[in-house]
Amino acid sequence: MPKLIAAFSLIAVTALWTSNLGEAPGGIAAAGRLAALWSADLLLIQVLLMARIPWVERAYGQDALSRWHRWTGFASFHLLLAHAVLAVVAYTRMGRLLETLALESMVLAVAALAALTLVVITSTRHRRRRLRYESWHLLHLYAYAGIVLALPHMLLLGSDFQGKAAKAYFWGLYLIAAASIVIFRVGLPIWRTTRHRLVVQGIKTEAPGLVSVYLRGRRLERLPARAGQYFVWRFLDGRAGLRGNPFSLSGPPRRDSLRITVKAVGDGSSRVATLRPGTRVLIEGPFGRMTAATYAGGPVTMLACGVGVTPLLALLWDLPYGRGKATLVYRTRHPHEVAFLEELEWLAADRGVRLVPLVGPRASDTSWLPSDYAEYDDAQALRALAPDIAGHDVYVCGPDPWAEAVFRAARRVGVPPARLHRERFGW
Numbered sequence: 001m002p003k004l005i006a007a008f009s010l011i012a013v014t015a016l017w018t019s020n021l022g023e024a025p026g027g028i029a030a031a032g033r034l035a036a037l038w039s040a041d042l043l044l045i046q047v048l049l050m051a052r053i054p055w056v057e058r059a060y061g062q063d064a065l066s067r068w069h070r071w072t073g074f075a076s077f078h079l080l081l082a083h084a085v086l087a088v089v090a091y092t093r094m095g096r097l098l099e100t101l102a103l104e105s106m107v108l109a110v111a112a113l114a115a116l117t118l119v120v121i122t123s124t125r126h127r128r129r130r131l132r133y134e135s136w137h138l139l140h141l142y143a144y145a146g147i148v149l150a151l152p153h154m155l156l157l158g159s160d161f162q163g164k165a166a167k168a169y170f171w172g173l174y175l176i177a178a179a180s181i182v183i184f185r186v187g188l189p190i191w192r193t194t195r196h197r198l199v200v201q202g203i204k205t206e207a208p209g210l211v212s213v214y215l216r217g218r219r220l221e222r223l224p225a226r227a228g229q230y231f232v233w234r235f236l237d238g239r240a241g242l243r244g245n246p247f248s249l250s251g252p253p254r255r256d257s258l259r260i261t262v263k264a265v266g267d268g269s270s271r272v273a274t275l276r277p278g279t280r281v282l283i284e285g286p287f288g289r290m291t292a293a294t295y296a297g298g299p300v301t302m303l304a305c306g307v308g309v310t311p312l313l314a315l316l317w318d319l320p321y322g323r324g325k326a327t328l329v330y331r332t333r334h335p336h337e338v339a340f341l342e343e344l345e346w347l348a349a350d351r352g353v354r355l356v357p358l359v360g361p362r363a364s365d366t367s368w369l370p371s372d373y374a375e376y377d378d379a380q381a382l383r384a385l386a387p388d389i390a391g392h393d394v395y396v397c398g399p400d401p402w403a404e405a406v407f408r409a410a411r412r413v414g415v416p417p418a419r420l421h422r423e424r425f426g427w
């Protein structure tokens with residue numbers, strides 16, 4: 001549905017541009033204006049995709065929305081660059097380039113382009129891997145600055161924005177995007193935080209570099225959270241302002257408590273181990289579709305790597321599978337990294353969960369198996385673990401390259417796409 005909405009919106013924008021062709025310069029200038037219109041349209045759709053609208057999140061999930069967000073973002077930026085180049089050529093031919101560049105709205109437009117360029121550069125995979133999550137998230141907020149700075153330029157110099165239909169369309173889209181951000185990314189988190197009053201109850205070390213945070217709050221039965229989901233957490237310990245980090249629930253939500261488990265990989269996650277009881281918490285969420293709602297019934301196979309076990313552990317507690325009908329494949333690099341051993345042993349004894357530990361570094365960059373099993377084919381290993389896995393619900397959580405290897409193997413053994421469920425580990 002979002003793809004269809006984007007396509008129809010681009011068609012509508014093109015129609016608005018066509019209706020104005022007889023009243024504005026044509027040729028290169030007209031092509032530049034069309035690129036600008038498409039860019040503005042996709043940029044606002046990009047904002048809506050990440051506005052955390054609850055029913056959109058539930059329908060499509062963050063994985064799909066993030067992919068579409070990236071596509072619309074890069075497409076919008078390339079169209080914006082095309083607009084800038086075509087506009088320079090057009091104004092140069094008309095002999096009005098210096099006069100136009102001196103306008104105040106053009107100065108703001110250049111600032112908008114600079115802000116959006118910074119966002120795009122830091123959004124490439126190579127750059128993201130070199131940045132801490134907190135830094136990347138802060139830089140990403142410059143996209144909002146770019147949108148606001150571009151608005152005067154669009155309204156004052158954009159002849160295609162002067163008609164009644166064009167004004168109604170773009171002002172309507174701007175207002176919907178702004179309202180969605182205010183309501184769902186600001187208002188809803190503040191309301192839930194105020195209503196549930198979460199505070200840190202205690203910290204427990206699960207494994208080296210891995211700690212669980214136990215939180216207590218009010219009326220948590222009314223918090224629409226489910227096992228397998230995650231929140232963006234902001235701990236008000238006075239050291240990191242309002243920076244948020246996404247952490248999954250590592251246990252099913254209870255009436256008066258929640259639990260998350262965090263691996264120390266950055267500034268935000270490292271300081272979690274030092275939180276004191278009573279620290280207040282701001283929450284944004286819940287997010288994610290890897291919940292019991294995706295469970296079709298029958299056998300379950302779960303594959304976790306490292307801290308990716310946390311949402312799967314919550315699902316093991318929550319899913320209504322029969323005794324002996326669940327398998328957890330749990331891979332770590334070292335034996336001492338295995339976490340939640342007591343809980344897993346209890347689930348094995350009480351609910352018949354079959355535990356399959358796989359310890360050691362990966363056999364290769366394209367395999368999900370550890371080096372001790374390098375002689376096995378990825379798909380053959382899945383069949384050996386669960387001969388009838390094609391009829392299972394398969395849940396996967398771990399670093400992206402490892403999870404992709406699991407998905408390739410699962411597809412090869414015939415697991416239908418509708419039964420493959422994933423929680424992305426990267427950002």
